Amino acid sequence: MEKLKKLFLFGSIGIVFIFIAALFITLKLFNQSENNTLDASESEKLIIGFSQIGTESSWRIQNTKSIFDAAKARNIEILYDDAKQKQSNQLKAIRSFIVYQVDVIVFVPIVSDGWDNVLQEAKDANIPVIVIDRQINVHSSLYAGFLGENGFEEGKSAAKFLLQKCKNLENEKINILELAGTANSSIAVSRAEGFRYLIDKDSRFNFIHSEDGDFLRSRGKEIMDKIILENGGLKIGEQNIDVIFSHNDPMTLGLLESLEENKIASNKTVIISIDAEQESIDSLKEGKLNCVVECNPNLGPTLMDLVEKVAAGEKIPRTTYMKETVFTENDDFSTYTPRGY
DSSP states (O other): OHHHHHHHHHHHHHHHHHHHHHHHHHHHHHHHHHHHHHHHHHHTSOEEEEEEOOOOSHHHHHHHHHHHHHHHHTTOEEEEEEOTTOHHHHHHHHHHHHHHTOSEEEEOOSSSSSOHHHHHHHHHTTOOEEEESSOOOSOGGGSSEEEEOOHHHHHHHHHHHHHHHTTTOTTOOEEEEEEEOSTTOHHHHHHHHHHHHHHTTOTTEEEEEEEEOTTOHHHHHHHHHHHHHHHTSSEETTEEOOEEEESSHHHHHHHHHHHHHTTOOGGGSEEEEEEOOHHHHHHHHTTSOSEEEEOOOOOHHHHHHHHHHHHTTOOOOSEEEOOOOEEETTSOGGGOOOOOO
16 A cells, blocks of 8 residues: 555656646747747848938938938838948949848938949849939839928029018129039039029029038138138129128038138128028028028938838839928027927
8 A cells, every 4th residue: 555655646746747848848939939920020120221411410410310300210120331431332332232131221322423333233133222312314114212301492582582682672783602512512513503593593693603512511611711811802803702601500610610710700691502401591690691492411311211111022112302491581489490410
């Protein structure tokens, strides 16, 4: 009888042990299955290869931030490269994105030309490309679409303000100084064309000088310093500068620094800028500027919509423009909200 009790006891312990072991294995397999599911989910996360041209302005920094914030909200990963204002760096970055096999390539082209070969490589690798902020001169089949500002309309908006500002100045010659953006960039070309589209129709206006300031604050100041030094004031030769049309805020803010240092009042000249950074809007409120045309940097959410579509094999519009505002000296400044950049 005692032997039977011992056998029963050991048998019970064995059954319990087998049960625990089976439960352990089951839980382990369940956890492995769950982990595999998570791994699969992680592997399905979209990856963008993003080449930005640099960090030359508050606008550019906000533009990059908008894209990163929107990607994080959509659980999209970004491989980022700062080209430091060099096309050669962008070409290397795009080729590295191709090797990495990202899902979508996004880039801000520094200049309009020279992209055909690398975009053909992306197409051969079946990686869609979205161009943002600045446009390029390539066959439309080499990229999915463009997202950004309408530079031509921005230039026209600047010209519309000037025409309204000068509507009562009949039979007067009005001399214009233009601070242009980076040479051969689509945005500099389109802003100049949009502005001239209306201004050239009015014989009162005369472009007395146009110079490439590369969209940089330092260059805006440098150009203005040189003009003042060589001409003894805000003029070119014997012709006074009545209007300054600057292609972006950093150059505008640079020229304002120069005017202040040289003790020249800016309110005697009509100054028009493009971008609408906070510092520029503050200068508008202070009467140092007359008009600021917005170039909207916050394209992140719209970009992520397009990224998800092209990654899924869907077509997107060839061109998507951001909504933009025009700020002028005639506005009720109390309605303005902080720009955030």
